[in-house]
Amino acid sequence: MMLLRTAINDMVPRQLRNLITTKLESFFAKFQSGNQVSLKIDRSWDRTSGKNRNELYHAAHEYLPSRINRTYKTLKVGKLEDCKNLVLAVDGNHEVVDEFEGSKFTWMLDEKTEKDSSKPKYTFILSFHEKQREKAMERYIPHVLRTYEAMKAEQKIVKIYSRSCDYWEQSELTHPATFDTLALDPELKTSIIDDLDRFLRRKELYKRVGKPWKRGYLLYGPPGTGKSSLVAAIANYLKFDVYDLELNSVFSNSDLMRAIRNTSNRSIIVIEDIDCNKEVQPRSPKSDKDGFGKGKGFTLSGLLNYMDGLWSSCGEERIMVFTTNHKERIDGALLRPGRMDMHINLSFLKGKGFRVLASNYLGLDGHHPLFQQIDDLLEKTEVTPAVVAEHLMRYEDPHHSLEAIVKFLTQMDAQNQLDLQFTTTTPST
Numbered sequence: 001m002m003l004l005r006t007a008i009n010d011m012v013p014r015q016l017r018n019l020i021t022t023k024l025e026s027f028f029a030k031f032q033s034g035n036q037v038s039l040k041i042d043r044s045w046d047r048t049s050g051k052n053r054n055e056l057y058h059a060a061h062e063y064l065p066s067r068i069n070r071t072y073k074t075l076k077v078g079k080l081e082d083c084k085n086l087v088l089a090v091d092g093n094h095e096v097v098d099e100f101e102g103s104k105f106t107w108m109l110d111e112k113t114e115k116d117s118s119k120p121k122y123t124f125i126l127s128f129h130e131k132q133r134e135k136a137m138e139r140y141i142p143h144v145l146r147t148y149e150a151m152k153a154e155q156k157i158v159k160i161y162s163r164s165c166d167y168w169e170q171s172e173l174t175h176p177a178t179f180d181t182l183a184l185d186p187e188l189k190t191s192i193i194d195d196l197d198r199f200l201r202r203k204e205l206y207k208r209v210g211k212p213w214k215r216g217y218l219l220y221g222p223p224g225t226g227k228s229s230l231v232a233a234i235a236n237y238l239k240f241d242v243y244d245l246e247l248n249s250v251f252s253n254s255d256l257m258r259a260i261r262n263t264s265n266r267s268i269i270v271i272e273d274i275d276c277n278k279e280v281q282p283r284s285p286k287s288d289k290d291g292f293g294k295g296k297g298f299t300l301s302g303l304l305n306y307m308d309g310l311w312s313s314c315g316e317e318r319i320m321v322f323t324t325n326h327k328e329r330i331d332g333a334l335l336r337p338g339r340m341d342m343h344i345n346l347s348f349l350k351g352k353g354f355r356v357l358a359s360n361y362l363g364l365d366g367h368h369p370l371f372q373q374i375d376d377l378l379e380k381t382e383v384t385p386a387v388v389a390e391h392l393m394r395y396e397d398p399h400h401s402l403e404a405i406v407k408f409l410t411q412m413d414a415q416n417q418l419d420l421q422f423t424t425t426t427p428s429t
């Protein structure tokens with residue numbers, strides 16, 4: 001027997017052996033179906049009216065194609081509007097056997113057309129040995145649902161919404177920034193990513209301590225240092241949609257309430273250039289009744305106080321991002337934790353950030369003889385990543401590009417020296 005087993009193992013390929021084992025198991029399973037449990041998973045909970053979407057059905061639909069082996073021949077394939085990748089689905093009347101923690105779970109998509117309807121009704125049948133009932137209900141089904149959530153997040157196309165009249169107008173977020181492409185100090189980058197991860201993990205904590213599950217970030221720094229790019233990188237990292245809230249388009253409490261209520265969970269609400277919006281224009285007479293500033297135009301502070309109150313009734317998992325070029329102009333009360341939990345300073349470009357740009361734009365990942373000179377010049381000059389990125393785009397040859405950067409930074413440095421001499425020699429009036 002041992003010799004025979006070794007010979008079979010050597011001669012029959014593993015996939016064929018697995019297939020034979022699966023077939024034999026399902027053949028014998030028919031004779032002991034008394035021990036089998038079958039769960040019916042309809043597309044909708046209320047089968048006749050088609051109401052109440054059954055998440056487990058949809059989860060199985062997405063999950064099963066990732067579990068089938070190469071011998072499975074009938075798959076449906078498609079490209080959906082909201083998904084980046086091709087979508088696969090199992091076809092009716094074929095079994096898919098999934099192994100989980102050493103037990104087998106068999107899935108079958110059953111298709112039936114009832115007499116009074118022209119449309120087929122689909123149901124997944126999940127079968128397993130009755131000994132596995134507890135494992136199926138407590139671990140396997142939750143595992144299918146969790147995998148589905150992760151797959152959905154992975155495939156999601158991130159959207160950006162801007163307000164047009166009273167509605168959020170949607171388009172695809174095409175900004176390609178990611179944390180890898182951002183020219184930021186590596187420690188700052190890691191601390192932002194850690195903060196985001198911690199925020200996502202802490203749903204239960206927020207609930208326990210009675211706080212709305214939201215986090216506020218203030219991004220500040222000169223124009224062109226990457227504030228908008230960082231918002232895009234956060235959105236692409238978390239797969240959260242972005243709502244660009246222009247304060248000048250908000251005229252009253254009810255207006256703001258509508259705007260916030262119509263944002264979805266797992267989203268980022270961005271209020272840009274808050275210092276410019278500090279005093280917002282007087283409102284139209286129509287909205288005077290419920291405005292923030294009782295007749296004079298509302299202040300940012302009034303608006304944020306009002307927003308704090310809104311969170312208890314509106315959604316979860318929101319990230320608020322405020323951007324400004326002038327942090328010093330913002331009232332200290334607005335910067336308090338709970339509203340702006342993390343203050344992120346996006347500043348002028350330095351050596352470590354430059355390496356990221358050199359890798360992104362020129363494909364230079366290793367060392368280059370001009371790097372040290374550029375690092376020294378960046379220490380002495382105040383230049384934004386946007387300006388350097390613009391210079392890097394001008395040449396195709398990496399060496400030429402770096403030479404041009406050296407020339408540009410040297411000129412900037414010389415100009416700074418001149419300006420300095422001028423200010424120290426000119427008597428003040």
Ligand SMILES: Nc1ncnc2c1ncn2[C@@H]1O[C@H](COP(=O)(O)OP(=O)(O)OP(=O)(O)O)[C@@H](O)[C@H]1O
Nearest residue numbers: 181182183222223224225226227228229385386389
């Ligand atoms: N830190 C950075 N890392 C990588 N690229 C950057 C960075 N900062 C700026 N850039 C480049 O400069 C362009 C403009 O940057 P961005 O719009 O993100 O700056 P900003 O700080 O939001 O500017 P503003 O305050 O004027 O809105 C980006 O598209 C990107 O190409």
